Amino acid sequence: MIKIKKEVKEICLEFIKEKVNTTRWEELEYELKHKWKFNAFNLMALFENPPTIEYNDDNFSLVLEGEKVK
Numbered sequence: 062m063i064k065i066k067k068e069v070k071e072i073c074l075e076f077i078k079e080k081v082n083t084t085r086w087e088e089l090e091y092e093l094k095h096k097w098k099f100n101a102f103n104l105m106a107l108f109e110n111p112p113t114i115e116y117n118d119d120n121f122s123l124v125l126e127g128e129k130v131k
Contacts, residue, residue, distance in 0.1 A: 065114050069097055069123040073107055073114055097123050 076089040093099040098120035106113040116123055 063116070064125045065116075066123055066125055069114065072097075073112070077107055077112060 072089055072092060076086065076093060079086040079089060090104070093104065100117075100119070103115050103117075103120065106115045114123070
């Protein structure tokens with residue numbers, strides 16, 4: 062099982078709860094896209110039921126170091 066960094070989880074939860082197109086929402090979106098390398102598909106997965114944090118080769122840095130991918 063892959064463990065996502067706590068910081069990423071917290072940002073994602075705040076992003077989901079924030080009203081769309083507010084200043085804070087845009088700040089969180091920017092951070093997710095630029096710092097954590099989320100793309101449109103990663104962002105959409107946050108709004109699925111249940112919310113999902115997806116990772117790929119570009120944003121693998123959001124996974125805890127030392128974790129193995131199976």
